[in-house]
Amino acid sequence: MNDSFFQLKEKNTSIRIEVIAGITTFLTMAYIIFVNPNILSAAGMDQNALIAVTCIVSAAATILVGIFARAPIAMAPGMGLNAFFAYTLVIGDKLSWQTALGVVFLSGLIFLILTFLGLRRRLVEAIPMSLVSAMAVGIGLFITFIGLQNLGLIVNNDATLVSAGKITGTVLIGLAGLMVMVFLEAKKIKGSLLIGIIFATLLAALFGQIQRPEKLISLNLNIAPVAFKLDILNALQFSLLGSIFTLMFIDMFDSIGTLVACCHQAKMVDEKGQIKGLDRLLTIDAIATMLGAALGTSTTTSYIESATGIEQGGRTGLASIVTGVAFLLALPFVPLVGVVPTYATAPALIMVGLFMMKEIKNIDFFNLEEAFPAFIIIVMIALSYSISTGLAFGFVSYVLIKTILLKAREIKPAMWIIAVLSLLFLTIDQIPALLEHFKTST
Numbered sequence: 001m002n003d004s005f006f007q008l009k010e011k012n013t014s015i016r017i018e019v020i021a022g023i024t025t026f027l028t029m030a031y032i033i034f035v036n037p038n039i040l041s042a043a044g045m046d047q048n049a050l051i052a053v054t055c056i057v058s059a060a061a062t063i064l065v066g067i068f069a070r071a072p073i074a075m076a077p078g079m080g081l082n083a084f085f086a087y088t089l090v091i092g093d094k095l096s097w098q099t100a101l102g103v104v105f106l107s108g109l110i111f112l113i114l115t116f117l118g119l120r121r122r123l124v125e126a127i128p129m130s131l132v133s134a135m136a137v138g139i140g141l142f143i144t145f146i147g148l149q150n151l152g153l154i155v156n157n158d159a160t161l162v163s164a165g166k167i168t169g170t171v172l173i174g175l176a177g178l179m180v181m182v183f184l185e186a187k188k189i190k191g192s193l194l195i196g197i198i199f200a201t202l203l204a205a206l207f208g209q210i211q212r213p214e215k216l217i218s219l220n221l222n223i224a225p226v227a228f229k230l231d232i233l234n235a236l237q238f239s240l241l242g243s244i245f246t247l248m249f250i251d252m253f254d255s256i257g258t259l260v261a262c263c264h265q266a267k268m269v270d271e272k273g274q275i276k277g278l279d280r281l282l283t284i285d286a287i288a289t290m291l292g293a294a295l296g297t298s299t300t301t302s303y304i305e306s307a308t309g310i311e312q313g314g315r316t317g318l319a320s321i322v323t324g325v326a327f328l329l330a331l332p333f334v335p336l337v338g339v340v341p342t343y344a345t346a347p348a349l350i351m352v353g354l355f356m357m358k359e360i361k362n363i364d365f366f367n368l369e370e371a372f373p374a375f376i377i378i379v380m381i382a383l384s385y386s387i388s389t390g391l392a393f394g395f396v397s398y399v400l401i402k403t404i405l406l407k408a409r410e411i412k413p414a415m416w417i418i419a420v421l422s423l424l425f426l427t428i429d430q431i432p433a434l435l436e437h438f439k440t441s442t
Contacts (some may be wrong), residue, residue: 003244006316011267013315018072018292020191021314022322025074026330027197029305032058032076033327033334040298043090045379046225053223053296055301059327061300062289065389066320069280071405072266072310074323075288078271078301080386081250085298089243101293102235102400105314107247108289108299115282124256131394133362136261138381138390139304139306140356145382149351150237151175152344170343183374185351193308200344213335221331226296241370252300253388255285258302259383261356262401266310304387307352358371369405373398392422 008014037050046075050175054077061075067196089100116118148154151174157163165171177200184192259282263275270276281302288300365371373394381390399419402411 005317008086008218008316008318013313017190017313018318019322020194021072021309021312021319023326024191024194024197024311024348025072025303025306025314025319025381026323026326027194027310027340028345029074029076029303030330030340031342031345032079033330035079035185036077036082036297039086040097042104043086043100045097045296048197048285049223049225049227052221052331053226053292055331055334056223057166057288057292057295057297057300060291061284061324062320062327063324064160064288065281066191066195066315066317067092067155069277070316070317071263071268071277071281072306072316072319073262073322074303074306074309075280075300076287076303077292077297078251078254078299078303080388081247081299082303084247084250084299090282093243093249095240096231096234098229099228099240101296102232103240103243104247104299105232105290105293106228106235107244107251108286108293110244111248111251111289112283115279115286116287118279118392120252120282121278122414123252123321123418123421124260124278126412126418127256127260127395128370128398128415130367130370130374131360131377131398132260132264133375134255134394135381135391136264136356137363137374138219138378139257139261139307139387140353140359141378142353142385142387142390143304143307143349143381145354145385147346147353150349151178151345152343155202158191166378170204170209170341171198173207173209174343174346176200176203177344179349179352196351197340197344203386204338204341204344210339210341216336217332218334219241219332219353223262223295228294229296230293237339241245246425247299247423249428250295250388251285251289251301253391253425254300255282257387257391258304258306261359262304262306262310263308264359266315268315275336291419305349308348309354311352311355356364356410369401369407372401388425392425395419395422396426 028344029152032049033054036054037047058076065071065073066077073311078349089095089103090097133235152165152171157272177196180199181192181196184195204429285302292300309417363374374387376397377390380393381387384390395418399411402408
């Protein structure tokens with residue numbers, strides 16, 4: 001794992017920059033260590049085992065990305081995907097969590113087959129550049145919204161959905177961290193986001209806003225209660241086909257959005273604008289999902305928080321290896337990692353949102369047939385609180401507009417497939433109800 005392996009000089013980076021980038025990415029996504037087990041435990045799974053599995057799967061997948069794809073992309077059990085697993089498959093559809101893990105495994109297997117056939121790459125490369133830029137902007141707004149929520153500046157409001165939060169002590173601490181990041185960025189100082197996170201955490205400790213953990217080290221790392229418990233045979237039911245494809249669609253669009261946005265931000269594109277090493281990234285994504293299901297967690301996917309490390313200069317797989325190792329080191333120190341409050345990492349997400357907005361200059365808003373789908377992607381990703389939903393609406397609108405304007409020939413064949421998959425993704429939940437409606441009406 002030397003300089004030549006990662007091509008640090010060619011990519012204008014260094015070991016120090018990559019380490020800072022890797023740690024920054026870890027800190028902004030470390031919440032998954034606690035959130036994923038909390039969500040999946042609602043399905044009746046052992047929470048302590050899930051904490052260990054979340055760390056192990058995140059570490060393994062991210063290190064694989066670093067070594068084989070040599071990209072600064074982190075992977076972990078996906079938010080939204082874990083909620084679908086627990087609340088829809090298990091609680092809603094009354095599946096056992098073992099069968100639900102089988103559904104996750106099969107969705108990853110189908111994903112892997114599509115990748116080997118080259119279909120996933122063709123789908124990604126068929127997306128027009130204006131929509132690629134829109135993905136980055138939309139995800140940037142989405143990340144900013146999450147950051148503002150975590151900070152406490154945006155809160156729930158039953159009348160208006162959201163509203164401005166009160167300026168509390170924790171909000172002021174988070175804003176202080178944000179100002180540190182802005183100042184350091186303005187001065188072109190590397191590691192600004194990481195320094196800002198550490199500053200806010202220390203400030204919180206100084207003002208007694210952080211509770212000391214009961215213990216610094218926890219060695220309760222038994223994964224046996226959930227590992228290798230998946231039930232693939234029971235998952236091979238025709239009635240579960242919709243659930244398998246729903247998971248696959250969500251992961252597909254989330255992965256496409258994240259990889260396209262992050263890889264362009266990391267300058268991992270050739271002269272044609274195509275992502276270098278995309279096949280490897282997609283393959284690891286699918287393998288990680290299957291590995292995660294085997295060990296006992298929901299679908300593993302690429303994490304948009306990788307953008308925080310990329311913004312700190314991360315350009316190679318060394319950053320991913322650092323992130324992966326941090327997850328492994330966190331295993332016995334989970335109580336200590338939990339000391340870093342969400343309002344301390346929130347400013348980093350806000351800053352990344354700012355940086356990703358730069359892509360808006362690549363969208364031609366004077367060309368309505370390109371501007372409208374891009375606009376829909378940007379708005380729907382942020383307001384629907386879902387990358388996959390926003391992309392699906394944008395892709396369908398792009399094909400519809402081109403067709404209405406009698407420019408269907410300009411649409412690449414793979415883009416038609418994307419539009420059909422998008423439409424299926426948006427309507428798959430309604431298909432059983434529609435079929436039942438037709439049955440009763442005939």
